[in-house]
Amino acid sequence: MSWWDTDDDEDDEFDFDESDVRVRPNPKANRPRTKVRPEHADAVVGRVLGVDRGRYTVLVDDDEERVVTATRARELRRNAIATGDAVDLVGDTSGDEGSLARIVRVRERSTLLRRSADDTDRVERVIVANADQLLIVVAAANPEPRTRLVDRYLVAAYDAGIRPLLCVTKTDLADPAPFLANFAGLDIPTFTSRKGAAPVAEIAAALVGHRTVLVGHSGVGKSTLVNALVPSAERATGHVNEVTGRGRHTSSSTVSLRVETGPGTEIGGEPGRGWVIDTPGIRSFGLGHVDPGIILRSFTDLAEIAEDCPRGCTHLPDAPDCALDDAAAAGRLDEVGRARLDSLRRLLATFA
Numbered sequence: 001m002s003w004w005d006t007d008d009d010e011d012d013e014f015d016f017d018e019s020d021v022r023v024r025p026n027p028k029a030n031r032p033r034t035k036v037r038p039e040h041a042d043a044v045v046g047r048v049l050g051v052d053r054g055r056y057t058v059l060v061d062d063d064e065e066r067v068v069t070a071t072r073a074r075e076l077r078r079n080a081i082a083t084g085d086a087v088d089l090v091g092d093t094s095g096d097e098g099s100l101a102r103i104v105r106v107r108e109r110s111t112l113l114r115r116s117a118d119d120t121d122r123v124e125r126v127i128v129a130n131a132d133q134l135l136i137v138v139a140a141a142n143p144e145p146r147t148r149l150v151d152r153y154l155v156a157a158y159d160a161g162i163r164p165l166l167c168v169t170k171t172d173l174a175d176p177a178p179f180l181a182n183f184a185g186l187d188i189p190t191f192t193s194r195k196g197a198a199p200v201a202e203i204a205a206a207l208v209g210h211r212t213v214l215v216g217h218s219g220v221g222k223s224t225l226v227n228a229l230v231p232s233a234e235r236a237t238g239h240v241n242e243v244t245g246r247g248r249h250t251s252s253s254t255v256s257l258r259v260e261t262g263p264g265t266e267i268g269g270e271p272g273r274g275w276v277i278d279t280p281g282i283r284s285f286g287l288g289h290v291d292p293g294i295i296l297r298s299f300t301d302l303a304e305i306a307e308d309c310p311r312g313c314t315h316l317p318d319a320p321d322c323a324l325d326d327a328a329a330a331g332r333l334d335e336v337g338r339a340r341l342d343s344l345r346r347l348l349a350t351f352a
């Protein structure tokens with residue numbers, strides 16, 4: 001039996017050319033492959049743009065930008081690989097028609113947007129890795145905006161450590177002010193959009209330099225917004241959108257789309273660029289995995305006050321001796337502070 005036959009990864013021979021075999025004729029036969037070649041020194045780095053039935057669409061940008069289709073190496077079969085992951089690829093990384101590369105490593109993630117199936121399920125599922133913004137799209141009417149759903153998106157954003165943004169569409173149908181008042185204390189960048197007058201330039205400017213996940217309930221106008229934001233991206237990287245674009249994937253898969261700002265917004269001669277990650281199949285987030293402490297820590301001002309709370313304080317309105325109540329009663333919270341406390345309590349209550 002030759003030494004590589006002990007490996008559990010069928011595709012391995014593709015890593016080895018003749019010279020590999022010659023310089024290492026017979027390493028210890030039983031070693032797992034990761035120890036034989038821990039480095040995969042010839043790997044190229046890419047970014048996962050989308051996942052579809054075990055196939056990963058990966059953007060590689062070394063000498064030239066190209067889209068590579070990849071599978072996952074056997075040794076990673078227990079690891080979730082998500083849209084947005086930075087990965088190391090081996091095998092055929094040419095991106096040529098019919099070529100297949102293999103993901104051998106997932107790089108450390110800066111953030112991880114997660115959900116559970118429902119609030120009682122503690123098993124988390126990875127939605128998107130390495131995003132730094134969450135753009136929540138909600139309609140002023142038709143469908144009616146639901147504060148509770150937005151609260152859940154906010155909890156998911158704070159849990160992931162990413163910045164929430166809010167876009168209220170269909171403001172031609174209703175005044176968004178009463179709904180927006182619920183979030184007044186949260187300092188969330190907010191856009192409003194009406195029929196035929198989406199603030200595309202403003203939103204695009206907020207997306208430059210960021211990796212932004214879009215979420216929203218069905219019918220709020222998310223696709224309309226994406227289509228308004230993305231034409232320039234199609235121009236810039238047509239084949240990327242051809243591969244990852246909405247048409248080809250099932251509506252449940254997550255796709256990455258490049259956004260560019262228009263003329264006059266160049267940075268160092270280049271158009272401003274960012275990524276939008278659309279999550280068509282993800283309408284809601286189970287929050288069973290979320291730790292309330294993480295949400296409180298996102299409200300640094302209130303977290304400081306809550307250090308005086310009794311151990312195990314839930315900080316909910318019925319919590320005995322909650323220091324946040326004392327602060328409010330003693331007038332230590334101004335109007336914004338009181339609004340923030342209301343918001344925090346609403347968020348904590350969403351998964352209490």
Ligand SMILES: Nc1nc2c(ncn2[C@@H]2O[C@H](COP(=O)(O)OP(=O)(O)OP(=O)(O)O)[C@@H](O)[C@H]2O)c(=O)[nH]1
Binds near residue numbers: 171218221
């Ligand atoms: N009045 C009004 N209608 C809008 C606006 N934006 C989108 N619509 C309409 O709302 C409907 C739903 O828009 P979509 O963009 O398909 O909504 P979506 O959120 O992508 O919904 P799914 O396709 O189910 O995910 C369409 O008929 C749009 O034309 C708006 O600002 N004002």
Ligand SMILES: [Zn+2]
Binds near residue numbers: 310319323
């Ligand atoms: Zn408390």
